[in-house]
Amino acid sequence: MSQQRQVRQQAGTVEGNAVRFDPEKAQQVVEALNADLSATYVLYHQLRKHYWTLSGAQADELRRFFAEAADEAERHADALARRIGEIGGVPVTGPAALERHSPVPFEGEDVYDARASLESDLEAYGDLVESVSSHIELAEGLGDHATGHLLREQLVGLETRAHAIDGLLAHDSLTLW
Numbered sequence: 001m002s003q004q005r006q007v008r009q010q011a012g013t014v015e016g017n018a019v020r021f022d023p024e025k026a027q028q029v030v031e032a033l034n035a036d037l038s039a040t041y042v043l044y045h046q047l048r049k050h051y052w053t054l055s056g057a058q059a060d061e062l063r064r065f066f067a068e069a070a071d072e073a074e075r076h077a078d079a080l081a082r083r084i085g086e087i088g089g090v091p092v093t094g095p096a097a098l099e100r101h102s103p104v105p106f107e108g109e110d111v112y113d114a115r116a117s118l119e120s121d122l123e124a125y126g127d128l129v130e131s132v133s134s135h136i137e138l139a140e141g142l143g144d145h146a147t148g149h150l151l152r153e154q155l156v157g158l159e160t161r162a163h164a165i166d167g168l169l170a171h172d173s174l175t176l177w
Helices: 023-053 059-086 095-101 114-141 145-169
Strands: none
Touching: 023 059, 023 095, 023 114, 023 145, 059 114, 059 145, 114 145
């Protein structure tokens, strides 16, 4: 059964906005934020996959880490999507579009051991840190200081998670060589 629906705003477009940010400048920021939104969701799904498939001696501890990291990624994604709307854009949605726009590659469906999973997550966090860092400069260079502030806050969380993963992957300093 077909239902007619009226499109309020087409995906990929930017309209005027209540915050009075120039739509031409907003277009550039929306593209950047959609890349970060996409990357965040790719990371989110990767973290959830690792949570679901984890096994081994430290599974409980690592599951807590993966759950907290995934929840944080979801909060970041929501904030990015809301900001896209605030400046007149349309957030990217759908698995194919998210994967297409993401600078973080999809890890794939295979299951890996805990160390390989964490190494993959560290790589994804590193890619996202680089992307967000460059988008802070872009947004602020275009006069969008609110987006710059949002991204700076997210950058702190991303770097903190990357540091924690690096610590989990480090050799135990108490190990005898």
